[in-house]
Amino acid sequence: MYLSDHAVIRVRLVPAGQQKARMTVSLAATRWCSSRRAYLGYKRLAKKIKPPDIEISRILKAQPRGLEKKARPGVTCIMNTNPVATYLASTPPDKIDTGFLAYLCNLTQVAKTSPEIAFSIVRELENQRKRIKLIASENYCSMAVQLAMGNLLTDKYAEGVPGHRFYAGNENVDAIETLAAKEACELFGAEYANVQPHCGADANLLAYWAILSTRIEKPALEKYGTSNLYSLTDAQWAELKADMGNRRLLGLDYYSGGHLTHGYRYNLSGRMFDIYGYSVSKETGVLDYDEIEKQAMEVKPFILLAGYSAYPRSINFKRMREIADKVGAVFMVDMAHFAGLVAGKVFTGDFDPVKWAHVATTTTHKTLRGPRAGLVLSTSEFAEALDRGCPLAMGGPLPHVIAAKAIAFKEAASPDFRAYAQGVVENSKALAAACIKNGLDVLTGGTDNHLMLINVNGLGLTGRQAESALHECRITLNRNSLPADPNGPWYTSGLRLGTAAATTLGMGRAEMEEIASIMALVLKGTVAAPGKTPSSKSKAKYLVDPGVKAQAIERVGKVQERFPVYPELDLPVLKEAFVDTCNR
Ligand SMILES: Cc1ncc(COP(=O)(O)O)c(C=O)c1O
Numbered sequence: 001m002y003l004s005d006h007a008v009i010r011v012r013l014v015p016a017g018q019q020k021a022r023m024t025v026s027l028a029a030t031r032w033c034s035s036r037r038a039y040l041g042y043k044r045l046a047k048k049i050k051p052p053d054i055e056i057s058r059i060l061k062a063q064p065r066g067l068e069k070k071a072r073p074g075v076t077c078i079m080n081t082n083p084v085a086t087y088l089a090s091t092p093p094d095k096i097d098t099g100f101l102a103y104l105c106n107l108t109q110v111a112k113t114s115p116e117i118a119f120s121i122v123r124e125l126e127n128q129r130k131r132i133k134l135i136a137s138e139n140y141c142s143m144a145v146q147l148a149m150g151n152l153l154t155d156k157y158a159e160g161v162p163g164h165r166f167y168a169g170n171e172n173v174d175a176i177e178t179l180a181a182k183e184a185c186e187l188f189g190a191e192y193a194n195v196q197p198h199c200g201a202d203a204n205l206l207a208y209w210a211i212l213s214t215r216i217e218k219p220a221l222e223k224y225g226t227s228n229l230y231s232l233t234d235a236q237w238a239e240l241k242a243d244m245g246n247r248r249l250l251g252l253d254y255y256s257g258g259h260l261t262h263g264y265r266y267n268l269s270g271r272m273f274d275i276y277g278y279s280v281s282k283e284t285g286v287l288d289y290d291e292i293e294k295q296a297m298e299v300k301p302f303i304l305l306a307g308y309s310a311y312p313r314s315i316n317f318k319r320m321r322e323i324a325d326k327v328g329a330v331f332m333v334d335m336a337h338f339a340g341l342v343a344g345k346v347f348t349g350d351f352d353p354v355k356w357a358h359v360a361t362t363t364t365h366k367t368l369r370g371p372r373a374g375l376v377l378s379t380s381e382f383a384e385a386l387d388r389g390c391p392l393a394m395g396g397p398l399p400h401v402i403a404a405k406a407i408a409f410k411e412a413a414s415p416d417f418r419a420y421a422q423g424v425v426e427n428s429k430a431l432a433a434a435c436i437k438n439g440l441d442v443l444t445g446g447t448d449n450h451l452m453l454i455n456v457n458g459l460g461l462t463g464r465q466a467e468s469a470l471h472e473c474r475i476t477l478n479r480n481s482l483p484a485d486p487n488g489p490w491y492t493s494g495l496r497l498g499t500a501a502a503t504t505l506g507m508g509r510a511e512m513e514e515i516a517s518i519m520a521l522v523l524k525g526t527v528a529a530p531g532k533t534p535s536s537k538s539k540a541k542y543l544v545d546p547g548v549k550a551q552a553i554e555r556v557g558k559v560q561e562r563f564p565v566y567p568e569l570d571l572p573v574l575k576e577a578f579v580d581t582c583n584r
């Protein structure tokens with residue numbers, strides 16, 4: 001039992017005459033356990049082995065009271081031997097995989113403080129290995145990207161910009177940030193890059209702030225003859241704030257695939273701006289530029305915003321810029337989803353957002369395949385305001401993540417990445433075509449990018465039921481609202497699928513066809529469970545035919561076997577070291 005008087009204890013075990021192979025390399029096998037019972041168990045074990053062979057080193061840490069309530073009964077995490085030493089001893093030098101070795105060292109170190117966290121990291125790998133991931137906003141980044149984040153750079157405060165910091169000792173962070181910004185500019189052909197945003201939402205907030213600051217605050221200060229906000233009179237300050245607040249923003253509405261940060265009423269952006277939304281055409285499901293232009297002429301937005309989370313077609317950014325210019329708006333693009341397709345030169349010319357936008361924002365972790373973070377690109381007009389973004393609009397930068405961004409930008413500049421980006425779209429088109437062939441209702445009849453939307457209403461399901469049924473059958477994707485969705489943003493009527501992650505694993509057309517066929521099998525083999533009244537149907541509960549489920553899991557397994565997630569990571573070894581001994 002997991003007892004209330006927890007102590008995480010470290011037990012150094014040197015079993016005489018046992019585990020000879022390990023002993024020769026590790027000299028001592030280090031064991032961890034996390035309960036008083038385990039502690040007592042080890043004491044009993046100690047008695048059975050000659051005293052000099054056992055060393056109960058010390059009680060490392062008392063766990064806080066209350067943890068036992070969260071932990072499942074029987075939690076006892078024991079790191080089984082020293083996995084790094086075992087790996088090194090059993091692997092010829094030329095076969096050592098530095099990525100795997102780094103993981104082993106990392107998890108060993110983590111487990112010394114928290115075996116539970118090491119346990120969950122390995123379990124996450126195991127979960128991801130079992131499933132095909134079609135979440136359009138996720139990917140698998142490289143080992144180099146991941147490992148650049150696990151180091152002392154996280155200790156550093158670096159408010160300000162390179163060469164102009166609010167803290168001393170930033171020479172190395174300056175070098176990292178300068179490199180990352182230079183690479184971002186080169187990769188996207190931008191005049192300016194700010195690599196500090198922590199995520200896509202941050203990038204958008206920073207962009208909004210910089211646009212307001214540049215186009216409203218700066219001229220106002222010039223008018224008042226000062227550059228110091230504190231020298232304004234109360235009346236001037238009130239006037240400036242009123243002028244900056246509630247400006248008009250026209251962006252793609254949420255139900256047409258826009259993001260929450262594009263002015264959804266419940267989001268901060270919806271309160272910062274006077275929001276107007278353009279929608280996809282009811283007939284075609286795609287953007288109608290003439291209609292957008294008409295609306296822009298009426299609204300006269302301060303910012304015209306393009307970009308999406310769930311729109312399966314390419315956007316003509318040149319046309320959008322023309323509309324923005326016609327109404328005197330700043331043209332902003334949120335390319336969070338498709339930045340990898342821009343970097344990989346799938347979207348070029350009229351379809352390249354950076355070429356046409358005043359300000360472009362993105363995440364770096366979706367199709368761009370970098371760390372979980374954000375980025376703002378702009379023309380030089382907005383550089384000064386963006387440079388003041390931290391600390392005025394954002395918290396301190398994360399130097400370890402900026403280092404990982406630099407690596408991701410370098411990777412994205414390679415010919416391999418271009419081939420990857422092309423592959424993402426080819427797979428996406430193949431998957432959409434195969435879904436249609438299998439009788440699924442793919443919105444707009446296909447896709448131009450990495451994602452597509454499927455309406456599951458016709459199958460008698462909500463998006464939530466379809467998402468859960470597929471996850472149960474080992475295909476992971478997310479439900480999504482559709483234009484004019486009768487089921488609202490929680491249950492939804494749609495599924496959003498993307499091919500960025502599957503393409504990283506090396507999957508191609510044949511796998512896309514198999515995945516579409518499995519999805520159709522599952523969706524057609526799932527029904528809504530009965531609702532609360534005899535004639536109603538649940539919107540959340542569902543029943544998957546057991547035979548369908550078994551068949552789907554088997555077929556997913558066959559695909560996954562050939563395309564393992566992070567193939568360099570030896571899952572059985574990681575499980576043996578960090579999971580199997582955790583009795584959960
Ligand atoms: C278009 C768009 N912008 C911004 C974001 C926010 O990104 P993050 O979750 O990194 O804040 C997302 C996230 O999905 C997105 O799709």
